[in-house]
Amino acid sequence: METTTAARPSTVAVQAASQTVNDCVIEIATVNGSGSQSANNILLKAIFRMGVPVGGKNLFPSNIAGLPTWFTIRVNKDGYTARREDVDIVVAMNPQTALDDMKKVKPGGVFLYNAEIKIDASALRDDTRNIGVNFRELVDQATDAIKLKKLLVNMVYVGILGELLRVEWDALVSTIRDQFRDKAKVLESNFKALEIGRQYAIDRLQGHFPFAVSEMSENRGKILIEGNAAAAIGMIFGGCTFMSWYPITPSSSLAETFIALAEKHRKDPRGKNTFAIVQAEDELAAITMVAGASWAGARAMTCTSGPGVSLMGEAAGLFYYAEIPGVIWDVQRVGPSTGMPTRTAQGDILGAYTLSHGDTKHVLLLPGTVEECFEFGMTAFDVAERLQTLVLVLSDLDLGMNVWIGDEFKYPEKPFDRGKVLDAAALAKLPKYSRYEDVDGDGIGWRTLPGTRDDKAAFLTRGSGHNKHAQYTESSPQYREVVDRLVKKWNTARGVVPAPIIDRTPGAEAGIIAFGSTNMPMREARDILRGNGVDTNYLRLRALPFNEDVEGFIAAHDRIYVVEQNRDGQMLDILRAEFPAHAVKMRSVRHYDGLPITAPHIAGPIFAMEGVSK
Amino acid sequence: MSTTPATVNRLGLSRGEYSGGKSTLCTGCGHDSISNHIVSAFFQSGIDPYDVAKMSGIGCSSKTPGYWLSRASGLNSIHGRMAPCATGAKAANRNLIMIGVSGDGDTASIGLSGFAHLVRRNLPIAYIVANNGVYGLTKGQFSATADFGAKQKSGRLNPFSTIDLCSMAIDLGCTFVARSFSGDAKQLVPLLMAALKHNGTAFIDVVSPCITFANHEGSRKSFAEVKEHNVILQELGFVHGFEEKTVDYAEGATETVDMEDGSKLTLRKLDSRAHDVRDGTAAISLLRAAREAGEILTGLFYVDAGHARETLTETLNLTEKPLAFLTDDEARPPREVLRRILDDYR
Numbered sequence: 001m002e003t004t005t006a007a008r009p010s011t012v013a014v015q016a017a018s019q020t021v022n023d024c025v026i027e028i029a030t031v032n033g034s035g036s037q038s039a040n041n042i043l044l045k046a047i048f049r050m051g052v053p054v055g056g057k058n059l060f061p062s063n064i065a066g067l068p069t070w071f072t073i074r075v076n077k078d079g080y081t082a083r084r085e086d087v088d089i090v091v092a093m094n095p096q097t098a099l100d101d102m103k104k105v106k107p108g109g110v111f112l113y114n115a116e117i118k119i120d121a122s123a124l125r126d127d128t129r130n131i132g133v134n135f136r137e138l139v140d141q142a143t144d145a146i147k148l149k150k151l152l153v154n155m156v157y158v159g160i161l162g163e164l165l166r167v168e169w170d171a172l173v174s175t176i177r178d179q180f181r182d183k184a185k186v187l188e189s190n191f192k193a194l195e196i197g198r199q200y201a202i203d204r205l206q207g208h209f210p211f212a213v214s215e216m217s218e219n220r221g222k223i224l225i226e227g228n229a230a231a232a233i234g235m236i237f238g239g240c241t242f243m244s245w246y247p248i249t250p251s252s253s254l255a256e257t258f259i260a261l262a263e264k265h266r267k268d269p270r271g272k273n274t275f276a277i278v279q280a281e282d283e284l285a286a287i288t289m290v291a292g293a294s295w296a297g298a299r300a301m302t303c304t305s306g307p308g309v310s311l312m313g314e315a316a317g318l319f320y321y322a323e324i325p326g327v328i329w330d331v332q333r334v335g336p337s338t339g340m341p342t343r344t345a346q347g348d349i350l351g352a353y354t355l356s357h358g359d360t361k362h363v364l365l366l367p368g369t370v371e372e373c374f375e376f377g378m379t380a381f382d383v384a385e386r387l388q389t390l391v392l393v394l395s396d397l398d399l400g401m402n403v404w405i406g407d408e409f410k411y412p413e414k415p416f417d418r419g420k421v422l423d424a425a426a427l428a429k430l431p432k433y434s435r436y437e438d439v440d441g442d443g444i445g446w447r448t449l450p451g452t453r454d455d456k457a458a459f460l461t462r463g464s465g466h467n468k469h470a471q472y473t474e475s476s477p478q479y480r481e482v483v484d485r486l487v488k489k490w491n492t493a494r495g496v497v498p499a500p501i502i503d504r505t506p507g508a509e510a511g512i513i514a515f516g517s518t519n520m521p522m523r524e525a526r527d528i529l530r531g532n533g534v535d536t537n538y539l540r541l542r543a544l545p546f547n548e549d550v551e552g553f554i555a556a557h558d559r560i561y562v563v564e565q566n567r568d569g570q571m572l573d574i575l576r577a578e579f580p581a582h583a584v585k586m587r588s589v590r591h592y593d594g595l596p597i598t599a600p601h602i603a604g605p606i607f608a609m610e611g612v613s614k
Numbered sequence: 615m616s617t618t619p620a621t622v623n624r625l626g627l628s629r630g631e632y633s634g635g636k637s638t639l640c641t642g643c644g645h646d647s648i649s650n651h652i653v654s655a656f657f658q659s660g661i662d663p664y665d666v667a668k669m670s671g672i673g674c675s676s677k678t679p680g681y682w683l684s685r686a687s688g689l690n691s692i693h694g695r696m697a698p699c700a701t702g703a704k705a706a707n708r709n710l711i712m713i714g715v716s717g718d719g720d721t722a723s724i725g726l727s728g729f730a731h732l733v734r735r736n737l738p739i740a741y742i743v744a745n746n747g748v749y750g751l752t753k754g755q756f757s758a759t760a761d762f763g764a765k766q767k768s769g770r771l772n773p774f775s776t777i778d779l780c781s782m783a784i785d786l787g788c789t790f791v792a793r794s795f796s797g798d799a800k801q802l803v804p805l806l807m808a809a810l811k812h813n814g815t816a817f818i819d820v821v822s823p824c825i826t827f828a829n830h831e832g833s834r835k836s837f838a839e840v841k842e843h844n845v846i847l848q849e850l851g852f853v854h855g856f857e858e859k860t861v862d863y864a865e866g867a868t869e870t871v872d873m874e875d876g877s878k879l880t881l882r883k884l885d886s887r888a889h890d891v892r893d894g895t896a897a898i899s900l901l902r903a904a905r906e907a908g909e910i911l912t913g914l915f916y917v918d919a920g921h922a923r924e925t926l927t928e929t930l931n932l933t934e935k936p937l938a939f940l941t942d943d944e945a946r947p948p949r950e951v952l953r954r955i956l957d958d959y960r
Binding site (some may be wrong): 049178223224225229233236237238241242244261264266268270271272273274275276278280281282283285286288289290291292293294295296297298299300314315318378402408411412415416448449450451452453455457458459460461462463464472489 | 663664665668669679680684685686687688689690691692694695696697699700701702703704705706707709710727728730731735925926930931932933934936937938939940942944945946947949951952955956958959960
């Protein structure tokens with residue numbers, strides 16, 4: 001099975017026998033639809049089970065099959081698992097991209113390629129270790145079934161990599177066993193392919209390998225999960241009773257996970273559903289189904305991405321003005337327009353904040369970890385029902401679809417907050433009731449649900465001009481009374497939404513403000529900054545509107561760097577508008593090419609603005 | 615065979631207790647007659663207003679839920695979105711008796727997709743379109759149900775073909791499809807009562823002349839033209855399940871449609887054409903022929919009273935208690951479920 005190319009690792013000028021342990025980036029280049037994802041996840045999870053910090057990213061095309069796709073695994077003992085741009089080990093399985101993939105390898109790295117891809121020996125680099133493997137011959141040993149070969153070839157490279165990187169065999173075996181636990185036959189053939197790969201590496205690829213993984217104990221009490229799955233689990237335990245959706249990348253996996261989990265775990269004792277899920281005809285319908293469901297008392301949400309949010313604009317105004325609770329979970333992707341559906345961005349901030357015409361503004365929740373995706377999957381409903389308004393949760397593709405380590409999710413101890421709802425018994429005790437009257441002074445009225453058996457309960461909810469009694473009005477003072485009260489409610493919201501999280505470094509002069517998935521490389525970025533003499537304090541926004549902590553943080557610093565993943569600095573705009581006195585000292589760090597932001601993307605511009613040459 | 619007028623119904627409620635706010639529509643508007651018939655239908659059916667959810671979109675017709683059943687909650691939503699709002703509301707509280715009033719713009723133009731998909735899902739609702747072929751609030755533009763060749767008040771002729779919501783509804787699997795005229799209480803009230811009892815989507819297209827923008831000659835939906843071209847398919851009657859009376863069959867070919875709750879809708883053929891209301895294909899042909907003949911055919915066209923299609927409530931396999939009122943214990947799985955789910959991520 002050995003090919004000439006495969007026999008030439010010695011032609012490679014790899015430097016001395018140094019070996020980097022628990023710090024490498026592996027990129028596997030395949031073709032969309034080749035079934036490599038589950039194999040890649042097995043490698044990822046096996047490393048996770050060794051207690052080593054690791055993260056995984058799938059860079060995929062907007063395509064069903066045939067276009068290039070890359071899966072990146074970053075192993076890092078310090079827990080830096082966000083994206084790193086350069087690659088240590090490339091596994092090139094896709095002839096279309098192999099030559100470009102080869103160029104990505106850092107000097108001293110490894111280029112492992114399918115020898116069926118005819119790469120001229122002169123084209124191979126001399127500063128990398130090049131390993132050509134005839135995968136066809138190997139997979140032929142694993143199975144005779146043509147259909148399976150395409151899938152099992154992926155397990156062969158996992159076997160090879162596992163051996164070269166010294167991934168614990170037990171970790172690989174247990175991961176595969178768990179992955180295919182209900183499929184004995186699949187399990188068997190995968191084991192066989194894995195073993196063939198491993199044996200090949202033992203027999204043919206011995207000698208120095210520059211990277212290795214080694215057991216650590218960093219992952220006790222941790223899980224490895226995508227933000228979308230975390231959100232779906234949150235919705236299960238947050239008592240989401242209604243979900244409507246229109247399929248759109250990158251949010252579909254949230255809906256699909258919720259469906260699968262709800263079907264299993266949200267049944268009454270008679271096997272009936274304690275939830276309703278409707279796949280809508282479009283986003284206009286998805287959001288207005290949420291309006292109807294919430295109006296009738298369900299904890300209702302829809303998940304979508306930017307184009308869907310745009311379509312939901314008109315309805316967003318109805319939620320705001322008629323004061324109907326509701327949740328939109330926006331897994332942001334690159335815009336404008338259709339943009340790049342499979343790339344990540346934080347470009348919906350401003351649009352979501354003021355979604356809809358007229359004087360409209362919305363509460364935004366900004367999860368920055370998978371734990372928060374879980375938490376907000378529950379509490380978004382509490383916030384929406386407490387404030388009787390639309391809540392938009394802004395996740396993004398990098399947080400939602402990529403794999404992150406998080407603390408094991410904690411079972412919620414707090415009951416649902418259903419907000420201010422008057423039932424018939426409560427109404428019976430009241431001499432009078434008006435839907436939009438601010439009886440408590442917090443700008444939030446009491447609502448009744450349809451079906452309430454009291455004469456005072458019913459009213460016609462409307463998005464047209466209404467007074468505090470929920471009656472139609474075109475009277476200027478009555479209109480003003482309601483919309484001014486909504487501002488009061490907005491100020492109440494500041495204390496209801498999750499507060500920002502502040503991390504201080506003693507003596508730091510510069511402040512960083514970021515949110516969402518930009519949080520992922522932040523620790524690494526701040527460590528780089530600190531290592532070069534720039535200490536920073538960090539405020540991570542978790543919601544809009546801002547509370548007083550945000551202004552306090554800005555006021556306490558001479559220089560504030562607002563880091564975000566969009567072209568125009570949308571959050572910076574909102575901060576400057578909210579805190580004009582501090583507008584000048586807030587500076588922008590932006591990244592917006594569709595790929596996740598990295599630590600150098602953050603540290604570099606800050607060094608430059610701090611006048612630190614590095 | 616119609617219900618004898620009584621001062622109070624079986625719940626002890628007077629007709630007045632089914633009323634609503636004062637209408638702000640033009641005097642003589644067909645829609646006000648529809649409101650009046652809706653009040654009659656609810657009153658005679660003895661439906662508790664507390665159990666009702668009134669849904670609408672935007673437009674003259676969509677304002678009308680303010681004019682009846684003020685004891686029932688309502689959602690006057692946004693233009694064209696009555697159907698999805700109703701879908702969400704019914705899913706949230708399966709006990710609500712849903713009635714939706716929409717217009718021809720609201721349903722046949724901006725909300726056509728929502729209408730089609732509501733029908734596909736067989737949402738239990740009495741879905742009324744007050745159909746006048748024009749946009750009234752914006753002063754008389756054609757809507758999608760305006761007849762081909764119909765004349766606008768300004769004299770312009772409609773160059774586009776019309777959307778027949780009834781044919782469309784039948785084709786999409788609607789389980790109760792009828793057309794009526796706002797001025798025909800005798801026909802519309804029984805249809806409304808049957809629609810309220812129907813377990814599934816009951817669609818009634820009610821031709822309802824716009825007194826201000828479409829009551830001129832050539833509009834095809836003026837009072838005079840509707841009266842002239844209206845061909846009534848059947849004489850209708852409705853006997854509630856709770857009424858202790860037998861159906862008094864009149865002379866002629868009378869048939870009975872048994873509703874799921876034990877009520878009966880009676881149909882006495884008035885037109886020479888034979889039509890089986892259980893035959894959807896025939897109903898579509900009938901509607902097409904009538905349209906081509908310039909008739910405004912009214913009556914019950916199609917009904918699946920045998921519950922051949924499941925409703926959305928059934929498709930969703932909903933728990934008996936309305937989702938809206940589930941307690942924490944009912945809507946949050948126990949601790950060990952979280953542990954089990956997380957096992958997949960360890």
